[in-house]
Amino acid sequence: MTSRMTEIWVGIFVAAGMAALFMLAMQVSNLNTYSNADGFDVIARFEDASGLKVRSPVTMAGVRIGRVKDIRFDDKTFEAIVTLRLGKGHTSLPEDTSASIYTAGLLGEKYVGLEAGAGSNHCEDLALEAELDGSTFNPADCKSNGASNVLHNGSVITLTQSSMVLEKLIGQFVSKFLSESNVEKKK
Amino acid sequence: MLTMLQGLGRTALDFFQRLGRGHLLLLQILSGSHTLLPRFGLVIKQVFSVGVLSLLIILVSGLFVGMVLGLQGYNTLVDFGAEESLGVVVSLSLVRELGPVVSALLFAGRAGSALTAEIGLMKATEQLSAMEMMAVDPVRRVLAPRFWAGVISMPLLAAIFSAVGVIGGYFVGVGLLGVDDGAYWSQMQANVDLYKDILNGVIKSFVFGIVVTWIAIFEGNDAVPTSEGVSRATTRTVVHSSLAVLGLDFILTALMFGS
Secondary structure (H helix, E strand, O other): OOHHHHHHHHHHHHHHHHHHHHHHHHHHOOHHHOOOOOOEEEEEEEOOOOOOOOOOEEEEOOEEEEEEEEEEEEOOOOEEEEEEEEOOOOOOOEOOOEEEEEEOOOOOOEEEEEEOOHHHOHHHHHHHHHHHHOOOOOOHHHHHHHOOOEOOOOOEEOOEEOOOOHHHHHHHHHHHHHHHHHHHHHO | OHHHHHHHHHHHHHHHHHHHHHHHHHHHHHHOHHHHHHHOHHHHHHHHHHOHHHHHHHHHHHHHHHHHHHHHHHHHHHHHOOHHHHHHHHHHHHHHHHHHHHHHHHHHHHHHHHHHHHHHHHHHOOHHHHHHHOOOOHHHHHHHHHHHHHHHHHHHHHHHHHHHHHHHHHHHHHHHOOOOHHHHHHHHHHHOOHHHHHHHHHHHHHHHHHHHHHHHHHHHHHOOOOHHHHHHHHHHHHHHHHHHHHHHHHHHHHHHHOO
């Protein structure tokens, strides 16, 4: 084999190795879902954030719109402070958005689910109102109104629902069951 | 009694002498490597015989290891209704463990033994001594290119092994057993971390490349220059480097994923 062929084969080998590494990085790992660079941070306080991890998904309507960036403990209020990093495209979430910690599947991982509050669909409300009044609805009205109270960098989500701990639920169920059976005995 | 003690002492001394010679050789190779840069063709020639010629066994075994992982993983996961996680099982076990370890074992068998036999025969036929007579340093001319070729080839081979394995798992899981196509890739992407999993796998294979090539070159250089000595050295290369790979794998795994 000539030295030229040798070098060509080595070139193919190195290119194949690089391509394999590239495929592992792009196709197999979560490189393309990293969104640490762009986006904004929103803080949510939970009474109980058990099971939640850094980089857990943040979803709205079942679609991932961000990730958990940081989880800390507040010494004063004894709450968990969870920092959510939302994608930069999601700047129109209303301020009364609520955050809950859910479980994917029965034993799956925990994630933060966001739900838009009652005042979310300002436009829809106005349209409904206008329809009831019999007046005409101008879509331009609602835009300026809704812009002031949206979630922005550093804003705090106040409406939260803690993660469901299975032991607590079972404990509540058992104690309720026991007290009910005691009442029945007394009767 | 005294002869027994003498035997024990001699074994220990031999062991430490070999260990010391091995480290001195590694030091010589590393300190003589700068002369390779202007003559990189030497390394390329060795990458061909060490890396390219190992491609076939790596490709075939990677494909089949991935397919077996897909099959076995599916059979276990389907009991829990979690066959969507097949991609995670296949990719994590390949990228973290099987890719670096199995390709290092294959590399020791395919390329390490060839290196030892080649260098040992060079020594037995006094080619290395002849080089020294011509004032050519055999460490720089013969050993260093082979060492760097092994160190370069090993991570590439391990990456190819893992990538082909993931594709093999895809063929069996999605093609044969009917796992959802999107779930296979998306679950994989959601659970495999670039730095924690893939980079650590590459570091592992890099370390294995150094260790396997080092052992192979040392055994060849240290072989008793007879046909029996060369054959023993070749066997020792495969046995020692396989043991070293498996032992180091545990240590590296404990360091990387332990906490």
